[in-house]
Amino acid sequence: MYDASFSGILRTILIILLIYFGLKILFRFLGPLILRYFMKKMGKKFQDQFNQYQKPTEEKEGKVSIEKKPRKGGKSNKDVGEYIDYEEID
Numbered sequence: 001m002y003d004a005s006f007s008g009i010l011r012t013i014l015i016i017l018l019i020y021f022g023l024k025i026l027f028r029f030l031g032p033l034i035l036r037y038f039m040k041k042m043g044k045k046f047q048d049q050f051n052q053y054q055k056p057t058e059e060k061e062g063k064v065s066i067e068k069k070p071r072k073g074g075k076s077n078k079d080v081g082e083y084i085d086y087e088e089i090d
Helices: 006-057
Strands: none
């Protein structure tokens, strides 16, 4: 079978350390760029949603409009049913 040699183990450990530190340095430089990209994307999404709600309410400056809400109660119908006259029995 395979025999573990000191140089093979040392070479494997060295390769693992180089990959680890290489990725660490790479992410240190690319991490902020990736984060900035996602923040711009989310900021644009929130800005679009904010503008969507602002556009319908744009009116000329100084224009006043009063909107009345409809009454919920309205007129009641007094002819709901038949009136029954009753007497008390002792």
